[in-house]
Amino acid sequence: MLDKNVLYYHLNYSQENKNEAVFQKYAPEGGKLGYPFFIVMNKDGNVLNVHDSGSLEAGKGYDKEKVLTFFRKSISR
Structure with missing residues (x-):
């Protein structure tokens, strides 16, 4: 699903480059979630969902099923 329907991009936040x-444009409230977090946008650049990544994590990575469920719900809005 992700490779065919979703373009994903890692946008860095660091002391050197806070972006x-x-x-501010796409997730003005995102900082309240902590970093990292996901910003889901449609093909027109409209934000569909902003979500903390913590609830999608498993071990040192992400739980594939939780992430897929999250994206499916986000793009069906």
């Missing part, structure tokens, strides 16, 4: 303009 403030991008985060």
Whole structure:
């Protein structure tokens, strides 16, 4: 599903590069979630969902089924 229907991009947040303009435009409340978090947008660049990543994690990565469920719900909005 992800490879065919979703473009994913890792947008960095660090002391050296906070990407403030991008985060302010697409997820102004995202900082309250902590980092990292997901921003889901449609093909027109409209934000569909902003979600913390913690609930999708498993071990040192992400739980595949939780992530797929999250994306499915986000894109069906």
